[in-house]
Amino acid sequence: MTAEPILIVKDLTIDLLTAHTAVRPVDSISYQLRRGETLAIVGESGSGKTVTCFAPLGLMPVGVKADVSGSVLFEGTELVGANEETLRSLRGKSIGFIFQDPMSALNPARRIGHQIAEVAELHLGITPRAAEARALDLIKMVGMSDPNARLKQYPHELSGGLRQRVMIAISIAAEPKLLVADEPTTALDVTVQAQILRLLKEIQARMDMAMVLITHDMGVVAGAADRVLVMYAGRQAEVGPTEKVLVAPRHPYTMGLIDAIPRRDDAIGSRFRGLSGLPPILGAPIKGCAFTPRCRHSVEGCGAQRPPLRTTADPAVMAACPVLNA
Amino acid sequence: MKAVLEVEHLVTSFPGVGRGKTVRAVNDVSIVLHSGEIVGLVGESGCGKSTLGRSIVGLEKPESGRVIFDGVDLGSLSGNRLRAARRAVQYVFQDPYASLNDRQTVGEAIDEALIIVGVASKAERSARIGQLLDQVGLASAVRDRFTRELSGGQRQRVAIARSLAVEPRVLICDEPVSALDLSIRAQVMNLFLDLRDQLGVACLFIAHDLALVRQAATRVYVMYLGKIVEGGGSDEVYGRPSHPYTQMLLASVPEADPMIERRRKIPLIKGEIPSPTNPPSGCFFRTRCPLAVGECARIEPPTIFLTPTHRIACRFANEIAQKSLTDA
């Protein structure tokens, strides 16, 4: 791991405008990522993890206008406001990505072997024949049974986890410098998950690849991430080294999240620990701290003013809760 | 306890790649669900869990075997009676992107289900929609959003709300909470526990999160390459896993403590992953099993009952169980 950041995100704010709604799912997010480093993004479902990572790459569903402001520097190239051509030349080559929803990312009418080979051919500039061989290698690498037969199958003939592995194979086909992985292992069983994470780490070490890993699985975070960024309602609640944030969380939402992890001594059949209350459905930017209505530590004033992300008693950790980090 | 759903010797196949090749995705599976219980179904990705679930609700056509609901073989029903039985057994899809109509708003998606079950009054339906959204942890403000405008986890909750709208007696939940963050996951899991306790809903819970299954399910089935390899009470299967595959699975669960997780030795899975079109002879797991002996290739593994409820399809089950007792 070198000190040089490959990705510098500063004050990233994204408004999504559809025909009848305006949503701000990303509200002033800042982080940096060095080569070879892994940053995990965790947080409430609907808190903006996916949009944070994909909108700046020009990857948003049709029918939505994404209004992106702030700055995303990838190897010195500004992505915010970059033209489609620039983004297209990065996507899939220098920046690989794994979508949360593999089915919509795969072409239902084409055999998966073609789909993988196509990416390899396009980005590695190799012959179609070499690309086919590469596709076979990749299918083996992600641990799929019957690799030769699998190449000939269509996406709908695969289980959820097999499809996810096809996506992973495509994402690493061009050996990117940055991999953005949105819940890459949620559809996988734990043995395959361990194998995929090991594979990603190997590639990472070999290529000095940086990785943004969106996940809900704290075990995956613990094993794979150097740092964690916790999001709530489009904002950064906390960010810091994994071994600190998971062990001594400093934001009430992170605390609740970690408390909710099932433990070995939880009785079989017992109720699950979680946070009460509902996460906000995003609309107009929220005044004050968005977590206030669900927070055990909230005081008067929390709802009035948005808490800044500040360094805590531990200088490596930043949290947006002045109540617990005065 | 009364069995509300029984699956007997179910076989579901798909055409494989190559002439005359087939994939037996579900290969002679028998399971039971009692009302008011949550039963876990875990296993390798691609082993046939979704196909089993889909076959139970009639989304796939089994080649042989029976699905018995409330004592009646579904294969013997047709018309209105079959429709009523099908409605009572709901499937919550693994993929919330595929199961919702993009052009519908959240309210419309749930309303549709309420109309199907015959809730006639608009006011009543509207109130019920609010109640269902609340149960799955969605603020009522989502009601007028299009489903395509929701995040993965939000969609998943709409899908759950919709299947609850028809007041099912059996829920087949295919990874219902894997897209949710832990705090909302806990709420939804507690909702399943409430449905079980208050309405006696039975739930087959397909999941990869083994810690979650342990806590929620009273019994668990472990599946490998189309077959159930171990089944029993959660205390039995988690406390004394006795099939080599179950042991491997449990040893692979990551720990949320970074100091432990980074030092943990992850078991390496040896051997080739077998082809589902051409499974190994004898025991399907033998190609990757650390204990396999010659006999495992020749004959199918016997089913060994360690207790009346704990069954394992492995000739070494007794030895493994003994060893895990002395190790503990």
Ligand SMILES: Nc1ncnc2c1ncn2[C@@H]1O[C@H](COP(=O)(O)OP(=O)(O)OP(=O)(O)O)[C@@H](O)[C@H]1O
């Ligand atoms: N196509 C869209 N149109 C309008 N709003 C959208 C669209 N996609 C996402 N949103 C909104 O943006 C917010 C952030 O969504 P995002 O998908 O980034 O959440 P997430 O943190 O990835 O959640 P999850 O963990 O459930 O995947 C959500 O509240 C959602 O309502």
Ligand SMILES: Nc1ncnc2c1ncn2[C@@H]1O[C@H](COP(=O)(O)OP(=O)(O)OP(=O)(O)O)[C@@H](O)[C@H]1O
């Ligand atoms: N429509 C289909 N055509 C051909 N093969 C299929 C079809 N659907 C499923 N299969 C095959 O059946 C097997 C079981 O698939 P299934 O989706 O049931 O697995 P699963 O246990 O649910 O896996 P996961 O945990 O990844 O969701 C896989 O080998 C898959 O490729």
Ligand SMILES: [Mg+2]
């Ligand atoms: Mg997402």
Ligand SMILES: [Mg+2]
């Ligand atoms: Mg499945």
